[in-house]
Amino acid sequence: MADDYRVIGTPVVRPDGAEMISGQAVYGPDVTQPGMLWGKILRSPLPHARIRSIDVEKARALPGVTVISAHDVPDRRYGYAIEDEQIFAVEKVRYAGEPVAAAAAPDEERALEALSLIDVEYEELPAVFTAAEGARDGAPLVHEELGPARSVYLASWNPVPGTNIIHQASHHRGDVDAALARADYVFEDTFHASQIHHCYMEPHATLASVRGSEVTVWTCSQEVFQLRTLLAGLFAIPESRMRVINTKVGGGFGGKIEPRLEPVAVALSMHSRKPVKMVMTRAEEFTAAAGSTPATVTVKTGVMKDGTLAARDIDFLWDTGAHAEGLPPSNRAMKDGNGPYRVHDLRISSTLVYTNKMRGTQLRGLGVPEGAFAIESQMDMIAERLGMDPLELRLKNILQEGDINSIDDVVQSIGLQECLESVAREIGWGEPKPPNVGRGLAVIAKSPTTHSSISAAYVQFNEDGSAQVLVGASEIGQGMTVVMCQIAAEVLGLPVEQVGISSADTATTPYDRGTFSSRVTFYTGMAVKIAAEDARNQLLDVASRMVEIPREDLAVAEERVVSPVHPELSLTFREVLERAHTSERPILGRGTYGGKGDYPTLPHKAQRKEYVPGWKYAAQAVEAEIDEETGIIRVRRIASAHDVGKSLNPTSVDGQIVGGVVMGLGYALHERLQFDNGRIVNPSFMDYKIPSSQEIPEIAPIAVEVPLPEGPFGAKGIGELAIVGIAPAIGNAIHQVLGVRLKELPLFPERVLEAVESQRKDHGG
Amino acid sequence: MALLDLKVNGQEAQVEAPDTALLLDVLRERLFLTGAKRGCETSHCGCCTVRVDGMAVHSCVVLAARCQGKEITTVEGCGDGMELDRLQRLFLEHGAVQCGYCGPGMLMAAKALLERNPQPTLDEVKKGLDGNLCRCTGYTPIFDAILAYSRGA
Numbered sequence: 001m002a003d004d005y006r007v008i009g010t011p012v013v014r015p016d017g018a019e020m021i022s023g024q025a026v027y028g029p030d031v032t033q034p035g036m037l038w039g040k041i042l043r044s045p046l047p048h049a050r051i052r053s054i055d056v057e058k059a060r061a062l063p064g065v066t067v068i069s070a071h072d073v074p075d076r077r078y079g080y081a082i083e084d085e086q087i088f089a090v091e092k093v094r095y096a097g098e099p100v101a102a103a104a105a106p107d108e109e110r111a112l113e114a115l116s117l118i119d120v121e122y123e124e125l126p127a128v129f130t131a132a133e134g135a136r137d138g139a140p141l142v143h144e145e146l147g148p149a150r151s152v153y154l155a156s157w158n159p160v161p162g163t164n165i166i167h168q169a170s171h172h173r174g175d176v177d178a179a180l181a182r183a184d185y186v187f188e189d190t191f192h193a194s195q196i197h198h199c200y201m202e203p204h205a206t207l208a209s210v211r212g213s214e215v216t217v218w219t220c221s222q223e224v225f226q227l228r229t230l231l232a233g234l235f236a237i238p239e240s241r242m243r244v245i246n247t248k249v250g251g252g253f254g255g256k257i258e259p260r261l262e263p264v265a266v267a268l269s270m271h272s273r274k275p276v277k278m279v280m281t282r283a284e285e286f287t288a289a290a291g292s293t294p295a296t297v298t299v300k301t302g303v304m305k306d307g308t309l310a311a312r313d314i315d316f317l318w319d320t321g322a323h324a325e326g327l328p329p330s331n332r333a334m335k336d337g338n339g340p341y342r343v344h345d346l347r348i349s350s351t352l353v354y355t356n357k358m359r360g361t362q363l364r365g366l367g368v369p370e371g372a373f374a375i376e377s378q379m380d381m382i383a384e385r386l387g388m389d390p391l392e393l394r395l396k397n398i399l400q401e402g403d404i405n406s407i408d409d410v411v412q413s414i415g416l417q418e419c420l421e422s423v424a425r426e427i428g429w430g431e432p433k434p435p436n437v438g439r440g441l442a443v444i445a446k447s448p449t450t451h452s453s454i455s456a457a458y459v460q461f462n463e464d465g466s467a468q469v470l471v472g473a474s475e476i477g478q479g480m481t482v483v484m485c486q487i488a489a490e491v492l493g494l495p496v497e498q499v500g501i502s503s504a505d506t507a508t509t510p511y512d513r514g515t516f517s518s519r520v521t522f523y524t525g526m527a528v529k530i531a532a533e534d535a536r537n538q539l540l541d542v543a544s545r546m547v548e549i550p551r552e553d554l555a556v557a558e559e560r561v562v563s564p565v566h567p568e569l570s571l572t573f574r575e576v577l578e579r580a581h582t583s584e585r586p587i588l589g590r591g592t593y594g595g596k597g598d599y600p601t602l603p604h605k606a607q608r609k610e611y612v613p614g615w616k617y618a619a620q621a622v623e624a625e626i627d628e629e630t631g632i633i634r635v636r637r638i639a640s641a642h643d644v645g646k647s648l649n650p651t652s653v654d655g656q657i658v659g660g661v662v663m664g665l666g667y668a669l670h671e672r673l674q675f676d677n678g679r680i681v682n683p684s685f686m687d688y689k690i691p692s693s694q695e696i697p698e699i700a701p702i703a704v705e706v707p708l709p710e711g712p713f714g715a716k717g718i719g720e721l722a723i724v725g726i727a728p729a730i731g732n733a734i735h736q737v738l739g740v741r742l743k744e745l746p747l748f749p750e751r752v753l754e755a756v757e758s759q760r761k762d763h764g765g
Numbered sequence: 766m767a768l769l770d771l772k773v774n775g776q777e778a779q780v781e782a783p784d785t786a787l788l789l790d791v792l793r794e795r796l797f798l799t800g801a802k803r804g805c806e807t808s809h810c811g812c813c814t815v816r817v818d819g820m821a822v823h824s825c826v827v828l829a830a831r832c833q834g835k836e837i838t839t840v841e842g843c844g845d846g847m848e849l850d851r852l853q854r855l856f857l858e859h860g861a862v863q864c865g866y867c868g869p870g871m872l873m874a875a876k877a878l879l880e881r882n883p884q885p886t887l888d889e890v891k892k893g894l895d896g897n898l899c900r901c902t903g904y905t906p907i908f909d910a911i912l913a914y915s916r917g918a
Contacts, residue, residue, distance in 0.1 A: 017857040018849055020865030023800020023840035027866060030799040199900050201804045201812055201866040250802070250866030251900050282805035477864025477901045651860040655902060659863060662903035685809035685898065693894040693904045 007489045008713045011651040012496050014482040016248075016475065025248040028205025028220035033275035036207065037066070037104040039261075039268045040111040040278070042118055043288055044093035044100055047356040047678030048127035048140065051092060051120060056101060059117040066272035067114055069101035073267045078234050080226060080258055081327035082157065082166060084143055087234070087263045092125065094142050094322035096679045097288030097358050104268040104276045127356035129678050131296065131319035134164040134353040142322055142354035164354040166324045171334040173408070174345035179311030183302025187382055191374040192744040193727075194672040195294040195319070198363055199690050202250020203285050208265035209275035215242050215266060220249040222256045222474045223514025228506045230259055231266060239506075246504040252476035253663070254362035257516055258325055260289055286683035291673050293326030293360030293367070294319050295333075297374035302345075307388050309397045311345035312338055316371070318352045321359035326352050329360075329367030332447070337371040338406045340399045340416055340445035340617055346406060356678050362516065364663060365720040368446050369727065373745060376442040376728030380735060390732065391424050394443055399617075407447070409611050413716075415643030415706035416443060419619035426639035426700050427621035437636070439623050440732030442725030448614035448717075449517040454594035456510035457527035459488050459535040461580070461587040465559055465573025466498040467535065472512035473524040474504050478719050479652035480520045484528045486648055487712050491532035493556030494573075513594070518717030521648065522614050525712035526593035535589025542580045542587070543571055613710040616717055617643040620661070620725035624733040628756065631749030633669060635695075635730060640722050641702035646714035650703065653718055657701035660722025666691045668727035670746050770833050773798065774842030780829070788832055789813045789824035792839060800840035800869040804898070811897030814870035815839045821877035823896065840869035843876075852876065852914050859910040863901035871897050875911050884915050 019025040059067045070088040077083040089098050103114035128134040128142065142164055159166050180186055206219040215237060221227050224244040232242040249256060261278040268276040280289065295318045302311035314337045320326030330352040337348045383390040395417065403411045420443055424430075427439055458470040469488050475481045485499040492499070502509055512524055536556055543561040544551040553565040561571040580587055619641050625634040640657050647653045670689050674682045682688045707714025731742050740755035769780045773796060780795045792798045792815065801824055804812035808826040815824045816838040844850045849857070852875060862868045871894065878885060878893035885893060890908050899907065 011858075011860075013857045014862070016865075017862055018853075020862050021840075021853045021856050021868050021872060022844055022849060023798070023869040025865055026799075027802070029803060030793075201810060201864065201898065201900055202802070203804070249864065251864040253900070279803075282807070282810075477866075479863065651858075651906075655860040655863055655906060658903035658905050659901045660903075662905075663900065684807050685805050686807060690898060690900060691904075692898060693891045693908075696891065696904045696908075699903065699905055 005490055005713065007486045007496050008648055009646065009650070012482055012486055012649055014479055015485055015501060016481050027202050027248045027250050029203065029279045031207045031218045031247055031277065033207060033209055036275040036277050037106060037272055038108045038111050039102055039104040039265055039276045040108065040115055041099045041264060042101040042115040044089060044096055044098040046093060046122055046124055047096045048125040049093050049122035050125060051089060051100070052123055053121045054101060055119040059103060059114040062110065062114050062117070064106055065110060065114045066104045066268060067101060067118065068267055068271055072271060074234060074236065076234055078230055078263070079323060080230070082324040084146060085323050087267055093122070095357050098322065099264060102264050102268055104272050127678055128164060129355055129357060129675065131317045131353040131355060134355045135317070135351065139164055142356055165351055166320065166354055167327055167330060167352040168350065169331060169334055170347065170349040172347045176311050176313050176345045176347040179345035180300065180302040180313065183310040184305045185303045185385060186300060187303065187378055188298070188300040189374070189378050189381065189743060190296060190298045191377060193295050193297065193370040193373050194745045195291040195360060196363065196667050196671040197286055197291045197673055197688060198253040198255030200251030200253060200255060203280040203282060204256065204260045204289060205279040206261045206265045207275055207277040208262065208269040210266065210269040210273065213241050217244045217262055217266060218247050219244060219262055220247050220256060222249065222252045222476055222516055224474065224504045224506050225472060225511055226514055227259055227262060231262060234263055235266060243505070243507040246474050249474055249476040252515065253364045254366060254516060255290055256476070257362060257514070282685065283683045286673070286688060287358060287680045290325060290359045290361035292363035293329045295370040297370060299374045299378050301378060301382065303382055303386070305386070307386055307393050307396050309341055309343045312343045313347045314338065314371070316350040318350065319355050319360060320352050321355055321357040323359040324352065324354070325359050325361035328362050329370070332367035333371050335407050335447040336368050336445060339372060339375040340443050341397045342399055342403050357675060358680065364660065364723045365446065366517065368444065369667065369724045372442060372444055372724045373727050376725060377731050377741065377743065380440070380732040381741060390441055391429055394420060394441065398443055412613065413645065413706050413708045414617055415704040416617040416619065418704045419617060419641035419643055422641045422702050422704065423619045423621035423639040426702065427623055427637060429621065436627070436737060437623060437625050438733030438736035439621060440729035440736065442620050442729040444618045444620070444721055444724045446518065446616045446721055448612045449519045450612050452513055453519055453523055454592065455512045455523040455527040457524065457531040457591045458510055459528065459531040459589040461535060461539060461573070461577055463577050463581055465577050466500065467492055467494060469499060469501040469528055470509045471501070471524050471528060472504045472506070472509035473520045474515040476515050478515070478520070478656060479649065480515070480524065483521055483525060483648050483652060487525055487528045488532040490713070491529060492536055494559060498559065518616060518719040518721070521715050521717050522711050523594045525715060527591040529712045530591030530593060531589040533589070534591060535587055538587045538589060539573070539576055542584055543576045546576065546579055547571060613708055614716055616721055618721040618725065620729050622726065622729040622733055624730055626734055626737040626752070628738060631752035633730060633734065633747060633749070633752065635665060635697045637698045638726065639700040639702060641704055642718055642721055643704045643706050643716065644718050645708040645711050645716035646705050647703040648713060648715050653703050654701040656718045657722045658699050660720065661699050661726060662691050662696060664723040664726030667723060668730045668745065668747055670748070672746050767830060769829055771829065771837060772835070773837045774839060782829055784830055786829045787825060788815070788827040788829045791829040792824060798839050798841050802866055802869065804866065809898065811874060812867050812870045814873045814897060816873050816877055819877060819880060821874045821896070838873070840872055843872065852910070855910040855913050859906045859913065861902060861907040861910040867897060867899045871899065871907055879911065879915060885911070887912065
C-alpha cells in the first residue's frame, strides 16, 4: 500500500486534548441542571434473601425527598445479554449491592438520610458463591423466574432449565477424542483467572431530566444507542422521545457498556419531576457496578513428538454473578479460546453460571485474557516436556497467512510471526541473563466483533470549507476523535485542524453500536471514510458544474479543488461551498459500515453470512526478576508487538499498547476482587491495588503493519489486546527461574512461595 | 455554616460553607471549578489534586476552612485564556492524556514536583506521582512529558 499520506500515520494531537488538560471537559460527575436533585441507591446488604417488606413511609415524610422502590417503577426486565434484571429487587435480592430502593433530594446528605429511614426486612436464603457450586444439581437457584426471560444478544440461547446454568455453548471440529488418542503426549491442566475490576478513574455518573414527554439522559456510557433502546423499552417511551447524550467518558474498559444508574435516575426524575443527578462512590463501583467475568479453564492438548499441536479440548466454566453480562466473554471464548494456533481437531465448551455475587461483565479483551492465561501457560509446559524452546514451539504452530483458523476462516492479513520475532528480539530471548531473571512469551489473537457491529457517519462541509464529522461512537479515552478527524482530513484534503467532531448524542449523531471490543477504528472508521468520500464527491460535483470540467478530472488538495488535467485550476473549498449553500444544496456525506457475518451460535455455521475481516494479533514478552526468598516478582521490561494493520496515529497506538500492558500487569500480579460469603471485602483503592507510577517497567510498544484491505487505510483495532498476554508471559518467566508453574491468578508472592515449597516436598527436599 | 475567605487561582472568593466542607466540594460545587475530580473518597486516586501554597494536596481530604489565607491553585489557574501552558502542551504531545479524568490532578502533582525539583530523574518522577492513579496511559507518556519539560524540550 502506498504510504504517502498527509495526515494518516502522523502523531496528531487530539482535538479534545485541550479541554481535558485544562479541566474544562464535562464528565459525567460534572453535569448540572438548574433545580436538580441528587439521587442515591439503597442496596442490599445480603447476597441472597427474600424481601419480607419494604417500608418507605418515614423516608417519604422528609421534606423535598422522593423515594421509590419496585412498586413505583415499571414491572419489566431488562439486560443486553439476557433480560434478567429489574430496576429494583422484586421479592428477593440476588447479591449484596443490588438496588432495593432509591431517594432523590436537594443534596446528597438528605438523600442518604432518606435511605437510612427505609426499613427493609429480609429473610436470608442459602446462596452460591462459585460457578462450580452454582452448577451443581440442587444448588440454590439465583433466578427461579428465568423461564420467560429473553435474550437480545443471542439468537440461540441455551440455558439448562432448573439450574443456575444460564448458557452452554460448544464449538466442535474434527474428531478430538481420536486425535488425542493418537497424540504422542497429552497435557491436561486447569487454570483459574480471577475477577478484576475495570477501575476507570471516573465513577459512573448520570443526570436524567424528564420534561413533558421528553426524557434526556446525560451519561458517561460506551454505547448511547443501546442505552436509549433499553431505556425507551423499559419506560415504554418511543425512542424519539428518549435522548441519551454522552458526557466526556473518564475511562470505560467495558465497564460502562450496560446500564447502571440510568434506569434509577430516569425513574427518580419521573417521580420528582426534577432533573436527578447520580454519581457512584468508589465503594459502590467496587461492590455494585461489575467486574470482569472470571473463569476456570481446563485445557487438554495433544502434541506430537516434533511439537505439532494435534488436538485441543478446552472447557471454560464462567462465574457471571447475579446477572448474565458474562455472556459475551463466554461466547467469545468459542472463537478465541484456542489462541492463534493451527489445531484441526478442536472442541471448546463454555458454561456460564449464576452466583450470588456482583455481576461479571465485559472487561478489556472479554474472555480472551482468561483463555490466553491457560493456553499460553500450557504452551511453555509442553515446550519443557518436549525439550523445545518455547519460541520455537510457538513459531511452529502459530497461524500463518492462508491457514484455516479455529472457526474455519481462511487466515488473511496476519503479522503474528513478525510480532513474535520482534518481541523475542526486543527482550533478548536466548541471550545470557542472571539466574534470578526469567523471560516469558505469549501470543494472542482476538476475533472481530460481528454481532450487530454497525456504524454510521455523516461528514458535512461548513461554509468556510472546513468539515464536521458526526459519529455516535463514544470517545472513552482511546482517542477515536483524533483518528476519525484524521481519516476525514485525509480523504477531504483538509488539514486535520479544519475537521471538527461531535460527541455521541442519540438526537443528533447517526447510529453507532458503540465503543467496545476494539471495533471503533475499524467500523466507525470505515463509516467516516465512506462518508468523507461521499462528501468529497458531492463537493467535486458542485465544482464540476462551476468550472465545467468533468468530475473525473477533478481532485481535492490543500483545501482546494484542483485538476491534473487543468493545472491552472485552483478553486478554494470556500468558493465551492458558497455556491453550494447559495444556489445548490448543502454538502452532507453519508457512510455506513458493518453488518457482515455473524456467529450467533457456532455449531450452526449455516447461519454465518460471510468471512468477517479484522482478526487482531499480538505477541508479548516480559523479563522479570524473581526473588526466591520472598516470592516477589519485579518485572523489568516488557515488549508488546501488535499487528495493527496500519498505525493511523502512532501516539494513540502506543498509548493503547502501553496502557493495556500496565493494566495486564495489575491483572497478572495483584488485582483481584476478594469475597467473603459473597461480599466484596476490598472495595477501595487501598485494598484493591491497581498499578501505580512506581511499578512501571520499561515498556517497548511495537506496531507491526500488515494492512487489512477492508480496514480504513489498512487499519485494524488495537484497544484490548495488550492486557491479554502479560499474565501468562510473567508466569512463564517465573517458571524459567524457579521451575514452578502457577495456575491461578493473580501471581501473588505467597503463591510463588507455596509453589516453591510444594515443589521441594515433591522432590523429597 | 461559616464564611470562608479563599484565594483561588489568584482571585479572592468568599464562600458560605459548613465548617466540615471539603476543599474539593467547595471548589466543585460552590466555585464551579470542576477541573479537580473525585475518583474516590479515600485519598488514594489523586484525581482531586490541587496545589495549596505550592504543595500538591488531595483536596478530597482537606477541609476548605484550613485553606484560608493560603494560595490555592487548580488546573483552571494554568495556562492563559485559550492558551495552554508548556507542561499542558507537552502532556498532549506525549499522549499523557487518554480519558483525561486523572489529567488535571496529574498535572498539578507534576507542577509541584517540577517546582521542588526542576531536573528530576525518572525515578524521582515516578515517586513524585505516587499519589496519582491513572488507568489508561500506563504512566509512561506522563513520565515522558515531565522529563521533556525538565529538559527544556
